[in-house]
Amino acid sequence: MKLSSLSSLSALAVASTLVLSACGTESTTPGEKGDPRSLTVSSTADECAVSATDAPAGTLDFAVTNGGDEVTEFYLLAEDGLRILGEIENIGPNTSKTLTVAVPEGSYVTACKPGMVGEGIRADFAVSASDEEVEVSADEAVLITQAENNYRAYVQDQSAQLLEKTKEFVELYESGKDDEARALYPVARQHWERIETVAESFGDLDPKMDAREADVDFAGGEKWTGWHVIEKDLWPARAEGYRALGTTQRATFADDLLANTTTLDERIQSTGADKLDYPIDSIANGSRGLLEEVATGKVTGEEEFWSRTDLWDFQANVDGARIAFEGVQPVLETKDAALAEQLTTRFAELQELLDSHREGDGFVSYDDLTKDDVDALAAAVNALSEPLSLLTAAVIS
Amino acid sequence: MTQKVSRRGLLGGGITVGAAAGVAGAFAVGRGTAPEAHAAAPVASYPFRGERQAGIVTPAQDRLHFVALDVTTGDREQLIDLLQRWTAAAERMTQGGSAGPVGPVEGSTDLPPDDTGEAIGLPASRLTITFGFGPTLFRDAEGTDRFGIADRRPDALEPLPHFSADIDDPARSGGDICIQACADDPQVAVHAIRNLVRMGFGVTAVRWSQLGFGRTSTTSTSQDTPRNLFGFKDGTANVKAEEGPALDEHVWVAESDHAASAWLTGGSYLVVRRINMTIEVWDRQPLGDQERFVGRTKDSGAPLSGGEEFTEPDFDLPGRGGPIIPVDAHVRIVHPDQNDGARMLRRGYNFVDGSDDIGGLNAGLFFIAYVRDPRTDFIPVQRAMAASDALMEYLRFTGSALFAVPPGTAPGEYVGQALFA
Numbered sequence: 001m002k003l004s005s006l007s008s009l010s011a012l013a014v015a016s017t018l019v020l021s022a023c024g025t026e027s028t029t030p031g032e033k034g035d036p037r038s039l040t041v042s043s044t045a046d047e048c049a050v051s052a053t054d055a056p057a058g059t060l061d062f063a064v065t066n067g068g069d070e071v072t073e074f075y076l077l078a079e080d081g082l083r084i085l086g087e088i089e090n091i092g093p094n095t096s097k098t099l100t101v102a103v104p105e106g107s108y109v110t111a112c113k114p115g116m117v118g119e120g121i122r123a124d125f126a127v128s129a130s131d132e133e134v135e136v137s138a139d140e141a142v143l144i145t146q147a148e149n150n151y152r153a154y155v156q157d158q159s160a161q162l163l164e165k166t167k168e169f170v171e172l173y174e175s176g177k178d179d180e181a182r183a184l185y186p187v188a189r190q191h192w193e194r195i196e197t198v199a200e201s202f203g204d205l206d207p208k209m210d211a212r213e214a215d216v217d218f219a220g221g222e223k224w225t226g227w228h229v230i231e232k233d234l235w236p237a238r239a240e241g242y243r244a245l246g247t248t249q250r251a252t253f254a255d256d257l258l259a260n261t262t263t264l265d266e267r268i269q270s271t272g273a274d275k276l277d278y279p280i281d282s283i284a285n286g287s288r289g290l291l292e293e294v295a296t297g298k299v300t301g302e303e304e305f306w307s308r309t310d311l312w313d314f315q316a317n318v319d320g321a322r323i324a325f326e327g328v329q330p331v332l333e334t335k336d337a338a339l340a341e342q343l344t345t346r347f348a349e350l351q352e353l354l355d356s357h358r359e360g361d362g363f364v365s366y367d368d369l370t371k372d373d374v375d376a377l378a379a380a381v382n383a384l385s386e387p388l389s390l391l392t393a394a395v396i397s
Numbered sequence: 398m399t400q401k402v403s404r405r406g407l408l409g410g411g412i413t414v415g416a417a418a419g420v421a422g423a424f425a426v427g428r429g430t431a432p433e434a435h436a437a438a439p440v441a442s443y444p445f446r447g448e449r450q451a452g453i454v455t456p457a458q459d460r461l462h463f464v465a466l467d468v469t470t471g472d473r474e475q476l477i478d479l480l481q482r483w484t485a486a487a488e489r490m491t492q493g494g495s496a497g498p499v500g501p502v503e504g505s506t507d508l509p510p511d512d513t514g515e516a517i518g519l520p521a522s523r524l525t526i527t528f529g530f531g532p533t534l535f536r537d538a539e540g541t542d543r544f545g546i547a548d549r550r551p552d553a554l555e556p557l558p559h560f561s562a563d564i565d566d567p568a569r570s571g572g573d574i575c576i577q578a579c580a581d582d583p584q585v586a587v588h589a590i591r592n593l594v595r596m597g598f599g600v601t602a603v604r605w606s607q608l609g610f611g612r613t614s615t616t617s618t619s620q621d622t623p624r625n626l627f628g629f630k631d632g633t634a635n636v637k638a639e640e641g642p643a644l645d646e647h648v649w650v651a652e653s654d655h656a657a658s659a660w661l662t663g664g665s666y667l668v669v670r671r672i673n674m675t676i677e678v679w680d681r682q683p684l685g686d687q688e689r690f691v692g693r694t695k696d697s698g699a700p701l702s703g704g705e706e707f708t709e710p711d712f713d714l715p716g717r718g719g720p721i722i723p724v725d726a727h728v729r730i731v732h733p734d735q736n737d738g739a740r741m742l743r744r745g746y747n748f749v750d751g752s753d754d755i756g757g758l759n760a761g762l763f764f765i766a767y768v769r770d771p772r773t774d775f776i777p778v779q780r781a782m783a784a785s786d787a788l789m790e791y792l793r794f795t796g797s798a799l800f801a802v803p804p805g806t807a808p809g810e811y812v813g814q815a816l817f818a
Binding site: 071092094218219385386 | 564754757
């Protein structure tokens with residue numbers, strides 16, 4: 001179960017409307033008094049004091065200190081006062097945060113927003129021409145919008161398939177066709193696992209649908225429902241003294257799972273004002289998050305404790321992570337081509353390893369893996385996860 | 398090494414905490430390795446006997462060896478005899494003396510020494526030895542009153558329930574008796590446990606044990622707040638030795654608490670939780686996320702609502718998209734204000750037990766907390782944490798135990814004597 005939500009992840013975003021790419025070059029002329037690209041901002045209830053009103057073009061640092069009693073924010077806006085070049089949120093009282101943003105020659109507006117309300121305290125800010133080149137990529141906004149739309153379409157498609165397969169699955173299970181239900185179980189769950197980080201962002205549904213038995217606080221009055229209850233009932237071999245569920249109980253758990261899956265799908269397919277947004281940083285975070293799911297649950301064989309179908313989930317998490325990565329890859333190519341290449345290679349290496357455990361349309365049981373197999377998979381997951389943890393920052397830089 | 402009872406240089410009697418006049422002298426008499434890096438330590442040794450057991454409000458030492466034992470005999474007299482021998486040994490070892498009355502090299506060459514010897518030349522290292530009794534000492538799983546003390550078991554001394562995300566492992570949980578040895582030198586702590594375990598063979602057997610290498614809590618305002626293996630300061634809001642009223646309210650068992658358990662008055666409950674951290678996954682979290690999970694800055698430990706480390710968090714301060722201290726931040730979930738004022742005296746240690754099956758660090762926090770009543774000061778907080786703490790994603794609870802810690806041992810008594818009186 002993942003407790004972080006999409007909304008909290010998106011707080012990371014500098015902005016999904018970025019149109020500039022940072023160069024990350026070193027600051028100029030050491031030895032002069034102060035670096036003209038290093039600015040300080042003092043934000044109080046009624047003041048937004050920037051240490052200078054101008055700077056040479058290049059990568060600018062605004063070190064913002066909040067001297068007020070309320071949370072403040074700092075923005076660098078284009079001349080029109082609307083388009084955001086960079087922002088930094090959630091600066092608590094008596095704390096500091098630094099906004100780093102690449103800025104070409106032009107006229108700009110700085111703004112502090114103590115209390116996070118209103119237009120903020122604004123001032124003009126000028127950036128003069130310099131030797132430091134700032135690349136402006138007009139296409140980047142387009143690439144970002146494409147990535148966000150593509151990812152939404154992917155999530156919606158997977159959710160629709162999950163609903164369809166779940167319907168089939170619960171029908172088989174309720175009518176006692178256990179062999180067929182067992183065959184469909186890992187297939188249906190792949191659609192869940194591919195979008196697990198999105199599904200888990202619905203904190204009211206995830207515990208009802210995907211809780212493992214150990215996750216449940218029975219003494220505290222919690223009830224265990226969802227996929228893994230049915231899993232245990234279908235694969236009771238490892239359960240000591242287990243009493244199979246009766247027809248009525250089967251129907252109760254099956255109907256509950258289907259109802260929650262339907263609710264999940266309705267939310268994911270929402271349109272208009274309720275439409276779900278997938279900012280580019282949350283797509284990148286989602287890719288990382290899916291690999292974490294692999295590292296903590298699948299590679300250790302804990303997720304599918306009864307059915308031992310962990311490798312199906314493993315593959316589905318990797319699928320989802322790769323799709324998310326590939327979605328943001330065009331943006332990443334313009335920022336850090338070397339990282340893009342490394343991630344591509346590492347995804348391929350992990351996939352090759354997974355493919356060696358295929359059997360028929362799916363995978364061997366987790367129990368069929370040797371210690372060496374598991375070690376190799378864990379090492380490949382680590383090898384991919386380390387550079388993947390750099391993805392979000394690179395994409396939004 | 399001519400003194401019969403001293404293998405490490407006689408330190409004299411225990412020197413009371415805070416007896417400033419004794420500080421210089423206490424350091425001066427240590428004959429082995431000089432006490433290092435503990436300029437703030439008020440004393441070189443703590444007495445075993447006193448109103449309370451040492452090792453609770455005592456300024457947390459840097460090293461831990463903790464053992465949980467099962468009693469293997471059904472003979473009450475043998476158990477009492479062991480408690481008496483343990484008391485004498487603990488009294489000697491906490492003063493830098495040997496485990497047995499003879500010493501590591503002073504006895505007959507035809508006999509195995511009654512002290513194992515690895516602490517020869519080492520100072521007392523502020524060793525404290527703290528004993529506790531588990532629920533199963535009173536009645537076993539079949540309900541048998543093992544030592545005629547079942548009617549003295551306080552109601553609060555029930556095995557801890559299964560919390561969500563607990564990985565129940567009997568080999569790392571429970572126990573009839575626990576011994577916590579804390580010292581500034583790991584060899585001294587290990588020496589103490591090793592010798593006490595040895596003395597117990599035939600009466601007790603080790604159920605599980607745990608080494609801790611770095612304290613993660615401060616129990617005194619004289620100490621800096623240390624960091625856990627997440628890299629964050631831990632235990633900032635701990636109940637501290639200087640908070641007399643808070644200790645009475647949250648740590649020490651009062652006479653009125655348990656009518657049938659007067660023996661525990663002035664004692665406490667010891668909650669133990671072995672908490673594995675998924676270190677490798679945590680290390681890949683962006684700094685901003687880590688700080689939001691915890692609700693404090695990594696640098697100073699200040700709450701995200703601003704100020705310094707010890708500034709009270711402002712949970713209502715709005716931030717973008719919700720309060721600036723997120724609703725699932727650890728500092729919010731476990732804060733006394735969110736838990737009917739529940740507080741505890743934490744005394745945990747970092748641990749690294751090598752690597753796990755897939756090459757990850759087998760590491761985390763060996764959580765130790767002393768509370769007046771686990772039903773009000775611990776269980777609700779753990780339950781809230783399991784239900785909604787953002788850190789849970791990176792934690793696995795792999796061991797769990799509860800013990801009743803009797804009050805201090807008076808001169809002429811043995812530890813826990815009132816329970817058997």
